[in-house]
Amino acid sequence: MVGGNAIRGTRVGAGPTGESERGETAPRRRISYWCANRHESRPSFAIDAEIPEEWDCPRCGLPAGRDEQNPPAAPRTEPYKTHLAYVKERRSEADGEAILAEALERLRQRRQI
Structure with missing residues (x-):
């Protein structure tokens, strides 16, 4: 072994790796959301979770909807008033x-x- 580091890629105090030690993950499904800038985000939800109608786009922060052809409009921001x-x-x-x-x-x- 070149370098001789047997624990490469782990850190001290890290728990066991792999699903067999941690248990099975909950069944999940990915839902697509599109924002007004046409960014697609695909967060995953548990199968039995309630799916929200809107999701914040992680790229631009605009609200994203599930209809690709008709994404939600950007919220109107009020200008600063003195x-x-x-x-x-x-x-x-x-x-x-x-x-x-x-x-x-x-x-x-x-x-x-």
Whole structure:
């Protein structure tokens, strides 16, 4: 034997190898899922497991469905909004002017004291 390493390919503390020592694996089936980018992923499920309608594509992260011709659409991502954008959704321009005038009046009164 060249190199003389009898335990090549194993690590210290590794358990027994092979199915005979670990028991039989559960019967499995592979299901194909396709994403909008036409990536196919084939996760395996136990025969008696409930099969999900959608699966996340491991390549691009988009949702994948079981119908190759009609994969699920990519989720719509909302653009980042600033605090000011959220405030403008809740308040009108007149409300903003009134709040600003009230805050300025309070500041002026504090300075006079």
